[in-house]
Amino acid sequence: xxxxxxxxxxxxxxxxxxxxxxxxxxxxxxxxxxxxxxxxxxxxxxxxxxxxxxxxxxxxxxxxxxxxxxxxxxxxxxxxxxxxxxxxxxxxxxxxxxxxxxxxxxxxxxxxxxxxxxxxxxxxxxxxxxxxxxxxxxxxxxxxxxxxxxxxxxxxxxxxxxxxxxxxxxxxxxxxxxxxxxxxx
Numbered sequence: 001x002x003x004x005x006x007x008x009x010x011x012x013x014x015x016x017x018x019x020x021x022x023x024x025x026x027x028x029x030x031x032x033x034x035x036x037x038x039x040x041x042x043x044x045x046x047x048x049x050x051x052x053x054x055x056x057x058x059x060x061x062x063x064x065x066x067x068x069x070x071x072x073x074x075x076x077x078x079x080x081x082x083x084x085x086x087x088x089x090x091x092x093x094x095x096x097x098x099x100x101x102x103x104x105x106x107x108x109x110x111x112x113x114x115x116x117x118x119x120x121x122x123x124x125x126x127x128x129x130x131x132x133x134x135x136x137x138x139x140x141x142x143x144x145x146x147x148x149x150x151x152x153x154x155x156x157x158x159x160x161x162x163x164x165x166x167x168x169x170x171x172x173x174x175x176x177x178x179x180x181x182x183x184x185x
Contacts, residue, residue, distance in 0.1 A: 007129040010103035011136045014096065018140035021092050022147060028086040029151045035079040036158045039165075042071045076162065086155070093144045100137020104130040 111126025 007107065007132060010099075010106065010129075010133045014099050014103070014133070014136045014140055017092075017099070018096065018144060021089055021144055024089045025086065025144070025147055025151065028082055028089065029154070032079065032082045032086065032155065032158060035075060035082060036161060039072075039075045039079070039162065042075060079158075079162065083155070083159070086151075090148045093141055093148060096137045096141035096144065098137070100134040100141075103133025103137065107133055 107129035108126050111123035114120075114122040
């Protein structure tokens with residue numbers, strides 16, 4: 001009876017925690033993709049005008065990047081908060097093999113205590129519980145790692161997008177090609 005409670009309790013805990021982690025990873029990933037889409041509409045504003053120098057007869061086009069710091073900063077802050085949350089949940093994946101191992105140890109204790117009394121049936125039952133709990137923890141860890149890895153490419157490309165645009169804006173500010181509104185320079 002005790003082994004049955006340990007078996008179902010530990011495996012149910014691992015499965016429920018796995019579902020919570022999986023759900024949060026997917027939810028936060030969707031929010032990060034939305035942050036990226038929102039940032040694209042802010043970061044890609046340009047204003048241009050044709051320039052003609054009558055004396056030299058040279059025709060050109062002058063382009064400036066226009067941004068509003070009040071629009072950009074909240075998006076970047078929101079993205080950073082979502083990214084931090086995602087990393088928190090992704091770090092929990094490493095707990096699943098440890099939870100499986102903990103279930104193994106807890107499952108073996110009752111069986112090993114009965115070996116002195118010569119009751120090997122309980123030991124066999126304990127071994128079964130222990131191995132199933134280990135398997136449950138490992139399978140949950142593998143599945144969640146695959147989910148996290150599938151998000152990895154998107155997460156990296158979004159981070160690269162923000163970093164590249166930050167670099168471009170810094171460079172454009174230095175060249176005087178950026179018009180910053182609301183007193184930002």
